[in-house]
Amino acid sequence: MDSAEFSRDPYPLLAALRSRGPVQQVKTGNGRTTWVVTGWAEARSALADTRLSKDTARYFADRPGKRNLAPAVSRTMLATDPPHHGRLRKLAMKAFTPAAVARLEPRVRAIAEELADALAARGSADLVEEFAVPLPIAVISELLGVPEPDRAAVRRWSHDLFAAAAPDTVDRASHALSDYMTRLIGARRQDLGDDVLSGLIAARDEADRLSEAELVSLAVLLVVAGHETTTHLIGNGMLALLQDDALRSRLRADPGLLPAAVEEFLRHDAPITLATFRFATEPIELGGARIGTGEVVLVSPGAANRDPAQFSAPDEVRLDRHVRAARPDRPERPSDPGRPHRPESPPRPEHPNGPRPYRHCEGPERPGGHLSFGHGPHHCLGAPLARIEARIAFEVLLTRFPGIRPAVASWDALEWRHTRLTRGLASLPVTLGR
Numbered sequence: 001m002d003s004a005e006f007s008r009d010p011y012p013l014l015a016a017l018r019s020r021g022p023v024q025q026v027k028t029g030n031g032r033t034t035w036v037v038t039g040w041a042e043a044r045s046a047l048a049d050t051r052l053s054k055d056t057a058r059y060f061a062d063r064p065g066k067r068n069l070a071p072a073v074s075r076t077m078l079a080t081d082p083p084h085h086g087r088l089r090k091l092a093m094k095a096f097t098p099a100a101v102a103r104l105e106p107r108v109r110a111i112a113e114e115l116a117d118a119l120a121a122r123g124s125a126d127l128v129e130e131f132a133v134p135l136p137i138a139v140i141s142e143l144l145g146v147p148e149p150d151r152a153a154v155r156r157w158s159h160d161l162f163a164a165a166a167p168d169t170v171d172r173a174s175h176a177l178s179d180y181m182t183r184l185i186g187a188r189r190q191d192l193g194d195d196v197l198s199g200l201i202a203a204r205d206e207a208d209r210l211s212e213a214e215l216v217s218l219a220v221l222l223v224v225a226g227h228e229t230t231t232h233l234i235g236n237g238m239l240a241l242l243q244d245d246a247l248r249s250r251l252r253a254d255p256g257l258l259p260a261a262v263e264e265f266l267r268h269d270a271p272i273t274l275a276t277f278r279f280a281t282e283p284i285e286l287g288g289a290r291i292g293t294g295e296v297v298l299v300s301p302g303a304a305n306r307d308p309a310q311f312s313a314p315d316e317v318r319l320d321r322h323v324r325a326a327r328p329d330r331p332e333r334p335s336d337p338g339r340p341h342r343p344e345s346p347p348r349p350e351h352p353n354g355p356r357p358y359r360h361c362e363g364p365e366r367p368g369g370h371l372s373f374g375h376g377p378h379h380c381l382g383a384p385l386a387r388i389e390a391r392i393a394f395e396v397l398l399t400r401f402p403g404i405r406p407a408v409a410s411w412d413a414l415e416w417r418h419t420r421l422t423r424g425l426a427s428l429p430v431t432l433g434r
Contacts, residue, residue: 001013001026001028001029001274001420002028002029002164002165002420004416004418006420007164007416007417007418007419007420007423008416010273010302010303010423011302011303011306011315014036014038014273014300014302014303014306015038015303015306017036017038017303018038018039018303018307021287021288021289022037022038022039022041022042022043022287022288022307023035023036023037023038023039023042023286023287023288023289023291024036024038024289025289029165032296033295033296034295034296034297034298035286035289035291035295035296035297035298036274036298036300036303037286037287037297037298037299037300037303037304038300038303038304038307039287039303039304039307039309040304040305040307040309040310040311040371041287041307041309041310042286042287042304043299043300043301043303043304043371044304044371044375045286046278046286046297046299047275047299047371047374047375047376047378048375048376048377049284049286049376050081050082050377051280051281051282051284052278052279052280052281052284052297053081053278053279053280053281054078054079054080054081054085054276054277054278054378055079055080055081056074056075056079056277057074057075057079059277059279059294067167067171068171068175069170069171069174070171070174070175070177070178070179071178071213071217072174072177072178072181072182072213072216072217072220073161073174073177073178073217073220074174075213075217076217076218076220076221077089077092077217077218077221078221078225078276078378079276079277082377085377085378086377087209088210088214088218089377089381091200091203091209091210091218092200092218092222092381093381094199095143095196095199096381096382096383096384096385097384098384101384101385101388102388104139104143104385104388105388105392107139107142108135108139108388108389108392109392109396111135111138111139112131112135112392112393112396113396115130115131115134115135116131116396116397116400116401118130119131119400119401119432120400120401120432122432123431123432124407124429124430124431124432125429125430125432126427126428126429126430127234127235127238127397127428127429127430128231128235128424128425128426128427128428129427131234131393131397132231132232132234132235132238132393132428133155133227133231135230135231135234135389135393136226136227136230136231136234136386136389137151137154137155137227137231138151139226139227139385139389140222140223140226140227141154141223142195143195143196143222143226144195144196144197144219144222144223144226145184145188145193145195145196145197145198146184146223150180150184153176153180154177154180154223155227156173157173157176157177157180158173158177158223158224158227158228159173159228160172160173161173161174161177161224162228162417162419162420162421162422163418163419164418164419164420165418177220177223177224178216178220181216181219181220181223182216184197184219185197185201185215185216185219188201189201189205196222197219200215200218200219201215222382225380225382226382226385228271228422228424229271229272229380229386229422230271230382230385230386230389230390231271231424232271232422232423232424232425233262233265233266233271233386233390234389234390234393234394235424235425235428236265236269236271236423236424236425237261237262237265237269237390237393237394238394238397238428239269239414239425239428240265240268240269240317241394241398242404242405242406242428242430243411244317247261247317247319248398248404250319251394251398252398252399252402255395255399257319258391258394258395259322259387259391260319260321260322261319261394262387262390262391262394263321263322263369263370264317264318264319264321264322265317265390266305266370266372266373267305267306267311267321267369267370267372268305268306268315268316268317269302269423270301270302270305270370270371270372270423271372271422271423271424272301272302272372272421272422272423273300273301273302273420273421273422273423274298274299274300274301274302274420274421275298275299275300275301275374275421276421277296277298278296278297278298278299279294279295279296279297280292280293280294280295280297281293299371301370301371301372301374302423304370304371305370305371305372373386401432401433402433403431403432403433404430404431404432404433405430405431405433406428406429406430406431407429407430407431408429414427414428415427
């Protein structure tokens, strides 16, 4: 799973594992073994199972290693368990509630339009480098107060954190990003603003709810998680659109379907192939497998999202998984002789913009939905922001460039980032048309 081939297309291997059973033990590149969860039901269960710990400090306490990761990266909120995890998450999530994120929508749209303006000046572009990367980087940097001149370096360090089979590169990037955030926090402490980072500093300095190490670690996590997966969501989603002329036309004609498209792109080609490290704190039975105490478990949202036991035609992009007929929460009741007759309500007047036969159904928290944002206590707190950024990105690109086309000889010629946990394109060359 550390190979370039797996980065390019992980689905054949994940499907082969799932065909042997939803939970399989495999050998990793370092000669050790780990459990990989590929079934949807088993993955959803594992993500919410408190017997599967994410406390890496606890796991490695008596397992000294050769790595030199900065503590701000190795001991983030993602690597903690309740109740410690809940305390940190509560402080961070205020900036990412649906209401807070909705207030960001005009600024997200403005940034997307500015990027599209730059693209329009040329006849071709790399959608990853020139749109999918800078959009979420700009949004999360403005939220955290990262100065514009520093953003390229922050992006480079974040990129290197996900390098597969390159531990020295990852370790160096972890220290560079940790040191930068430490300096930024020190500078911001002298001049607090209304950004998220200033709010976290206030929580540390006024109420003493965060230690200094926790503050740095949380800042690192927010800047990395705040753009990496969204970049891949936009890039992977645009690839799906470029491969389907009819779908592009359908979404251009009916932008109301874009939220459903975002959910389907998240399911079909998840930005997260493998979720982060977990280990069993006691013997567990999962999907017919017996997992022993201390054994490592990797949940694969990418595999779970294509489990044919959960999704029909899982390798196809189908928006109808995420839309349904209006008012489905009112099924017909069986006739009841004892119930007094209620006359039918008069028909509603037609909406000024035409009929609205469908409504969008959010995927991850709906029974049967995708697991790209996780499930349970570690469900991605940035999910509302990622959804808005992706929806606006697709809308702007489809509206501004109706003639957009791929600029590669074949899909196999596309280059994918060589990472283990995430899945995303290194570049996506296109001609923009008119």
